[in-house]
Amino acid sequence: MKQELYACVYAAEFPAQAWLRLRTDLEAEPVAVLEGRAPVETVCSVNRPARLKGVCLGMTRLEAEGIPGLRLLARSAETEAAARSALLECAAHFSPRMEDASRGTACACVLDIAGTERLFGPPERLAERLRTSLAAAGFRVSIAISSNFHTARLKAAATRGILVISHKQEAIALSRLPIEALGLEEQHAETFAIWGIQTLGELAALPEVELITRLGAQTAEWRALALGALPHTFQPVEAEFTLKEFCEFDTPVEQTESLLFVAARMIDCLVARAATRAFAVASLVVRMELEGGSVYRRVIRPAIATVDRKFLLKLLQLAIAAHPPQAAVMLVDLTAEAGQSSKVQLGLFAPQMPEPSRLDVTIARLKAIAGEDRVGSPVLEDTHRPGAFRMDGFAVAEAETTQQTERPRLALRRMRPAVPIRVELRDMKPVAFRDNERRFKVAAAYGPWKTSGCWWSSDDWNAEEWDVLAATSGGSPVACLLVRNHQLRKDGRSVWQLEAFYD
Amino acid sequence: MPSANALRIQIEHSLESRFPAALSPVPRTIREVASTGIQEVDRLLDGGLPVGAISxxxxxxxxxxxxxxxxxxxxRTRxxxxxxxxxxxxCLDAESAAACGVRLKQLLWVRCRNAESTLKSKPWSRLDQALQATDLLxxxxxxAALVLDLGSTAPEHGCRIPLATWFRFRQAADRTRCSLLVLGQAPFAQSSAAxxxxxxxxxAGNEAGTVLNGFTYEVRSGRQRQPASITGMRKPSASTWTATGQWEREKKA
Structure with missing residues (x-):
């Protein structure tokens, strides 16, 4: 029969770790996390510098505030959920069979690593790689490996670093653990205290039958636990693959640089998680809760799915620069959508094209300069309205090449907005017109070409167009398009406008 | 007494760290050109507008x-x-562009606008945006081609664009093999333009008719920094070409 082997990953002080994972600037500072309702909040988790300063669990806010330099943070369920998801997902790379074993404020999971030697080497090496991988994701964990599920779980909580327990050495490994590790009820703990039983080793040494006679059948389970022989039915959970990072700030953040500092770390984590599954980031949804309760939301969608952290951060920076939040930021929530990483086959004879990722940044910058709706490709509308078009997003696509050549055409240069002019008419034809600056004498006028439409809506138009050959007062000839608009004035009189020049 | 060739080699060798081949003439390169799509203009330009330069x-x-x-x-888009x-x-008219044969999907159009702030009445905001956008692109x-349309910019404003900007554009166009076309009422790029x-x-095509069916234009070559032709034949400095209107097209169809 194949030997069972379990690795327990134990992240102590998880509320503090979840906070500090994305806030690398707070790593060296003493930090305590408070839970409960104000003003009776108590410390539920601390980091190492805080512990060295004398902060301990259960302290009230008042007591904690008395310690100089200590930063107090409120416990955040969303931050912990995002961090837990990241931890489980990171651990899932080493074994698909995983059981959640979290207790209290700690986050723990037990991996079934039987049969992974050929992939990751001996258990010691697997434990090292697992710990390194979790450290890169921002977690400090202890790992215990044993052939017994409960032994691994109990020992991981009581150890620092990595511990590999050999087969049939479980009882010895557990013998020095305090009896509180079993999580006994108060009355049973008192009984063992009266008997002078303080460690699991001492509990294991007691005769089984007499123990059951005095304390009941459940003691057989405790004794087996202390001996490292209690069997366990593994209940695997599947780590949900959601690319989501969440960070709540202790104070509202106004500066974009501070925001991007945290966002950079969040993007790093998202990209790393996507890359481990051979995915890339296809889109990034940024949600921020602002001071005052409003919500800021932007969607960043690169032209191709990418794992380039700097590129995504640049796009985020440009999006925030183009649409800055209207108030200080209370929390940031980044959700990424995974996509297939694209592969482009380059060719020596392929036509010159902009690099898609670089083009994205360029377009984002152009939009920041000219405006969101003023950069893109023009698309002609399906209407008879003169000059109707809309702007679509610009994307590089392979196009067919043709050798067909056309004769050069007359092109218009439109005036946006059209320039109001005063027109002199003779026999209902324009003979001269002037704008604010110049006077034009008409040499020939072709028209009118009447155009109207959308009479059933408020967006209707009704105008007549004239193609006019004219000469400026300086003598230079111009060809222009004049429009007599019947709709602009409420008194029913038409308005003449210089719509475009033929150029 | 050393020969001139030996002296040249000696001087070049001593200056090699600062000026490679200081006294050797720079080899003349024939610049690649792209057709304008108008035969008369192509003839005038010895093939078309230069690639990787400012026109x-x-x-x-x-x-x-x-x-x-x-x-x-x-x-280019074809x-x-x-x-x-x-x-x-x-000022670009999308309908005219499509009628001229431009594939709009392959055209990135940057429409500059007046700044919303106090600079609203100043033309510099639009010009500034256009220069920034050109630089980025x-x-x-x-x-392959980039048009910087300053056709509606007053010459007195366009002439204030620093020469360093045009020099930077020239370098960038050369590096990225982009034909940069500058439309304007007066020459702005000065010596940076090829x-x-x-x-x-x-x-007009038919002034006495009932429709404007075309227009004849004159185009004159003001300067050509590096002629594509190496034959040495003297080319005419001006040419005329005709653009037909939509009516003409309809009539032929």
Missing amino acids: EITGLESSGRTSLALAFMAG EGLVCAWVDAGD LQAGGF VMLECAAMR
């Missing part, structure tokens, strides 16, 4: 600048290449 097309309204630029862009149009005055690379064309209106 200036100057003229007043109705001088054919836009039609010429659109004809060039149509040719080859499957990507182009950009930086429109300082927001040239640096990004990958665009080609300068002066456009002017001549006459």
Whole structure:
């Protein structure tokens, strides 16, 4: 029969770790996390510098505030959920069979690593790689490996670093653990205290039958636990693959640089998680809760799915620069959508094209300069309205090449907005017109070409167009398009406008 | 006494760390050109507008600048290449561009606008945006042609663009093999432009008719820094070409 082997990953002080994972600037500072309702909040988790300063669990806010330099943070369920998801997902790379074993404020999971030697080497090496991988994701964990599920779980909580327990050495490994590790009820703990039983080793040494006679059948389970022989039915959970990072700030953040500092770390984590599954980031949804309760939301969608952290951060920076939040930021929530990483086959004879990722940044910058709706490709509308078009997003696509050549055409240069002019008419034809600056004498006028439409809506138009050959007062000839608009004035009189020049 | 050749080699060798081949003449390269799509203009330019250089097309309204630029862009997009149009005055007519044969999907159009702040009445905001956008697009690379449309910018404003800006554009265009066309009422790029064309209106196609069915333009080569031809034949410095209107097209169809 194949030997069972379990690795327990134990992240102590998880509320503090979840906070500090994305806030690398707070790593060296003493930090305590408070839970409960104000003003009776108590410390539920601390980091190492805080512990060295004398902060301990259960302290009230008042007591904690008395310690100089200590930063107090409120416990955040969303931050912990995002961090837990990241931890489980990171651990899932080493074994698909995983059981959640979290207790209290700690986050723990037990991996079934039987049969992974050929992939990751001996258990010691697997434990090292697992710990390194979790450290890169921002977690400090202890790992215990044993052939017994409960032994691994109990020992991981009581150890620092990595511990590999050999087969049939479980009882010895557990013998020095305090009896509180079993999580006994108060009355049973008192009984063992009266008997002078303080460690699991001492509990294991007691005769089984007499123990059951005095304390009941459940003691057989405790004794087996202390001996490292209690069997366990593994209940695997599947780590949900959601690319989501969440960070709540202790104070509202106004500066974009501070925001991007945290966002950079969040993007790093998202990209790393996507890359481990051979995915890339296809889109990034940024949600921020602002001071005052409003919500800021932007969607960043690169032209191709990418794992380039700097590129995504640049796009985020440009999006925030183009649409800055209207108030200080209370929390940031980044959700990424995974996509297939694209592969482009380059060719020596392929036509010159902009690099898609670089083009994205360029377009984002152009939009920041000219405006969101003023950069893109023009698309002609399906209407008879003169000059109707809309702007679509610009994307590089392979196009067919043709050798067909056309004769050069007359092109218009439109005036946006059209320039109001005063027109002199003779026999209902324009003979001269002037704008604010110049006077034009008409040499020939072709028209009118009447155009109207959308009479059933408020967006209707009704105008007549004239193609006019004219000469400026300086003598230079111009060809222009004049429009007599019947709709602009409420008194029913038409308005003449210089719509475009033929150029 | 050492020969001139030996002296040259000796001097070049001593200056090698600072000026490589200081006294050797720079080999003359024949610049690649792209057809404008108008035979008369191509003949004038020895094949077309230069690739990787600045070309200036100057003229007043109705001088054919836009039609010429659109004809060039149509040719480039027909080859499957990507182009950009930086429109300082927001004057491009998408219908005209499509009618000229430009594939709009392959055209990135940047429409500059007046700043919303106190600079609203100042033309510099649009010009500034156009220059910034051109800079970004040239640096990004990958665009076969880029039109910087300053046709509606007053010459007194366009002439204030620093020469350093044009020099930077020239370098970037050369590096990214982009044909940068500058449309304006007067020459702005000065010595940074490889080609300068002066456009002017001549006459309408059929003044006595009932429709405007075309326009004849004159184009004059103001300057050509590096002629593509190496034959040494003297070329005419001006030419005329005709753009037909939509009516003419309908009649032929």
